[in-house]
Amino acid sequence: MPVDWSAVRAEFPALQNWTFLNTATFGQTPARSKAAIDRHFARRDELACHDFLDWFDDMDELRRRIGQLLTCDASSIAFLPNASSALSLLLGRLEWKTGDQIVTLADEFPNHYYYPAWLRRHGVELIETPFEKFWDALTPRTRLVACSTMNYATGFRPPLEAMSAELRRRGILLYLDGTQGIAALDYNLARIRPAMFAVNGYKWLLSPPGAAFFWIDDELRERLDPLCFGWRSDAGWKSVEALNHGEPVLEDSAAKYENGMLAFPSLYGMSESIAMVLELGMEAIEARVLHLAAAVTEVLRERGGVICHAATPIVAAHFEDRDPGEMAAALRPRGILVAARHGYLRVSPHFYNNEEDVERLRVGLGI
Structure with missing residues (x-):
């Protein structure tokens, strides 16, 4: 219809x-997303937040919706306040050696310059290249390619599936920022297969600020430890009456990267925005x-x-x-x-x- x-x-x-x-x-x-936020606050007023653990169950429903939107496993999705936090996690936890290279495309969003440029003091080289020379810019020392699914200034759309396939063949990680384009273009992560795909929802995904997430490949998730730790870092965090007071036992899912409370109002808004997108x-x-x-x-x-x-x-x-x-x-x-x-x-x-x-x-x- x-x-x-x-x-x-x-x-x-x-x-x-x-x-x-x-x-x-x-x-x-959309108005329906603002109504979802209002319902969340009405529920808080009614129940005085004693049901706060149930809010996390609602976030699992949001993960499911994201998985449906992007054709990916919901257990590989984690929530963060913005997309740059996902890139910071990746860059902060990879073990860098002098001479390692990070490649990004010309005129990229600043996220893809700042932390990589900061790593220069540790001997890591940042290479910026127009896409026409992208393949020539890669060397045996290239560890990571970081770019957007759509350039924020020019609208350029790199051939994601072809890039990802060749980078996987070479053993190079691909980080994609899907903030520009998600919910306007159909991204299928089962076909693209990046190492990490991060999204801030306040643009094309029509969500409030503070609602962001990333998806991480299973193999990378197994070896990438959290960068920040908090009370939810332990797999038994729902047992709030008897929280673990020792070294945390990490969850197997991407939720291990969520170390504390989430931005629930914004995420409830995102959940309803994605529901709208899925319906359309x-x-x-x-x-x-x-x-x-x-x-x-x-x-x-x-x-x-x-x-x-x-x-x-x-x-x-x-x-x-x-x-x-x-x-x-x-x-x-x-x-x-x-x-x-x-x-x-x-x-x-x-x-x-x-x-x-x-x-x-x-x-x-x-x-």
Whole structure:
């Protein structure tokens, strides 16, 4: 049955006031997700939090939904406050040797530079390369490749499955940040098979800040110890009346990386947002998003823009003799929200947008 996108749009009140084409910066949270957060606080008021252990059972349901969305094992999913915490865990627990190399793609999000660059003081080399020279940048000393599933500034989408297969063959770990693109594009981890896949949910996954997670490959999970420890590091943490006071016995699942309380309000919101995405279906969502992105692409070309990449939810364009920051600022008083990044005007529609939004962008850019 076809999706009623007008009914879906009604879930996002901000769209009544704004032509919002900036999901790559911050996604809109649906009303049903905010209602889920309200229900959580109402439950706290009613029960005075004495049922707090049950909240963790609800988080296991969220893991199941993530597993369904990404075609991956729910037991390999852990919650963290942001995606950079997952990369920090990986980089902080791998045993580095002088001369080891980390490779990232050109113009990546800063997460993929900062900690790797910090490791230079320990003899680790960070290599940044355009994708056209990616395979030439790899050497026998390359230990890790860290990149995004979709570039935040240009919309570039690397060929994830082909990259992962060849990197596995060479024994190189692949860390992917799926924050840009998840719930707009269909990512199947059973096919991609990275070593780690991290997501911050506040963009395309339409979740509140503080709701983030990562998936970790079984083999890596077995050898990667937690970086932080707390009362939930021990497998017997649910026995709150008799907590272990010695060395923790770690869980076999990825939950061993969760050392304490979780950001329950944000995660309840994420759970409902993912439920919405699953109900709509990723096939329908991806088709909708790419249809709108194609329409945006034509508008930007019509207005003189040179498009970075086609068939991507992040549509970035360079305009000769026009400053993208000034262009974005000029659209704002007209109620049109887009962004400027690295010399490009960046427009990022999601499934809650419609053709009228694209037309308002066309008119706004002509002023």
